[in-house]
Amino acid sequence: MELEKFSYDNKIPKLFAIATITWGVVGMLVGVLAAFQLAFPVLNFGLEFTTFGRVRPLHTNAVIFAFVGNAIFTAVYYSMPRLLKTPMWSNALSKIHFWGWQLIIVAAAVTLLSGFTTSKEYAELEWPIDIAITLVWVVFGVNMMGTILTRRERHLYVAIWFYLASWVTVALLHVVNSFELPLSALKSYSWYAGVQDALVQWWYGHNAVAFFLTTPFLGMMYYFLPKAANRPIYSYRLSIVHFWSLIFIYIWAGPHHLLYTALPEWAQSLGTTLSLMLLLPSWGGMLNGLFTLRGAWDKVREDPVLKFIVVAVICYGMATFEGPMLSLKNVNAISHYSDWTVAHVHIGALGWNGFLTFGMMYWLIPKMFNTNLYSRKLASTHFLIGTLGIVLYAVPMYWAAFRTYFMMTAFTPEGQLQYQFIDVVQSIVPFYALRAIGGSIYLIGVFLLVYNLVKTAKQGKFVESEEASAAPLTKGYKAPAKAHWHEKIERKPVMLLVLSFIVVGIGGLVEMVPTFLIKENVPTIASVKPYTPLELHGRDIYIREGCNNCHTQMIRPFRYEVARYGEYSKAGESVYDHPHLWGSKRTGPDLARIGGKYPDSWHFNHMLEPTSMAPGSVMPPYPWLFEKTINIGATNSKIHAMRKLGVPYENGYEAEAVNDLKKQAEKITASLEKEKIKIPSDKEIVALIAYLQRLGTDIKAEKTSK
């Protein structure tokens, strides 16, 4: 058989590796800032571009799409050619992919800090960037598929299945979650509303964890662990079984983000059940990784690469045990909206994603520069510091979560709530400080990595490409008699892609179709009416400033919660919320029924200087809302877009909308004047007050009219 000559390119993997590490440092720095802001609110700097509400989504987008994203591409562009014995199909597409992705990241940073956001978690980027992501993702997919179809190794190794499944599912998730109607160059409204939007968002959000943070990294593990340990994976059979189970079950887990909310009960139960089942295939992956090192643990003691990979896999196991536990309703009652969720996320992110990436880099960079790692000792020090960082991050957060729970649920003997929300915040602040220190320690470890790898590159010589040769695939291949059924799929990449797509599609369909198409699931409440034009402006300001990063709008049916916030939230109340703002973390109190609780002047003072109304608050001030004027010109396009999305504004309402807006604004400024507060009625704060005073009042209207 004649051998064909070709070469593996290292230039593109090197570019992706540099991007990974650079954005990792940036994203983690932003994370450290955000963490310290919660303990020391002065670090919000009084500027709209640096408030926590805008900084936090920048952190999540940077670490997920910039750091983890580039790490995935590094792994794929390095391992795929070698596993398939062919170079990446198109160097031009590789370059477009690389530069396109980095441009998207820069656009994300600029737009998010400027307040252009959809508010949807992990999908905050506005519609033009969503389109760019789709295009770059297609380029990536075409390049991957082209490489697979021109391969010289017939069998697709397990890592490739994970890469393929990740690609197709992320495409599905991104497209479905991004259905939005643009109103202007950088503003859109979600096609979905209320309950349906919550379900779609968390179908997306959980599966972003699954198919962006987990499955591509399992692919990474299945390639780099055997390479680093120089022994094959423990059980190839196990990898087949856990691959299919994982991708089927994962999709259903989304509703575990919505337990005890207004999501229909049957959907919550499905989420819990499938999340529990998910433990098994996840641990299948973990055990496969760990057992690969059976009998070779002495290697782990010597090699920092293996240390990082082992702890990464252990953190994966920890997070995938904790996750199912958090999906149990009784556990979730404690953890939801609390710092427990944050701890859980960061065990996975710092441990599994971070450490596996570092392990890969410590193995890959020396290889690409044809030299040894500059300092094993420094890498081992990084390992220790990083591990300490993870522990010091997670433990304060667990403590804070339990402390919060006990304080929030405490009643006096007379039957009153024992603690105000502000008391809880004050007692948690020291834990926020500790967590910020933990994160900083983790980041210091990353600086050690940067130093070590730069020195490594300098002492070596970059190998631009590696020569290789292999026989081409024969046409008309006949499987040997003993070949099993799954091998057929492993040989047929298109079939693998289509089957994976069908498998991941099932969970979403079963959960979303009934929620969308069956009336009973979203009971309508007659007294719930659309927002007024002024309130719509206020809502968009709430979204712009990222208020939903600290405040929820979903009261659960618990006695302590109803006592504190009012009647629990019904599904029918958020039918006009495009997108929903149920929120997922209570750094500040729930706002679902804030309407009418405080006078307009309270909100005025609170937004100008939170500590004036709530001493000890960690909320930053929002002075620019008192300077900026409402964008009245956008009113009609907002009404028009909402009507298109199904909100029942009367036809031709645009003619009166601005007048209604001005009348309502003047009412508010009049009531403020009574309390000696003078503000022009066209300032943004007036719109925000209108919105806040509306929240949760619709069903009260029904009650009083009865």
Add this chain to the structure above:
Amino acid sequence: MKFINYLEKISGVSIFPIISLVLFTAVFLLVIIYAMKTSRESISEMENIPFDDN
């Protein structure tokens, strides 16, 4: 772009997740059986793919 309510009630819709569960269990069992049946040679070939390029 309003969602049309095709059905009024949800009762009876539980047949869909039941079908999914049955389908999943069936496919899972099949996959396990075939994974166990693969010959040791084929497994050894596949698990060594990352090392072939040396």
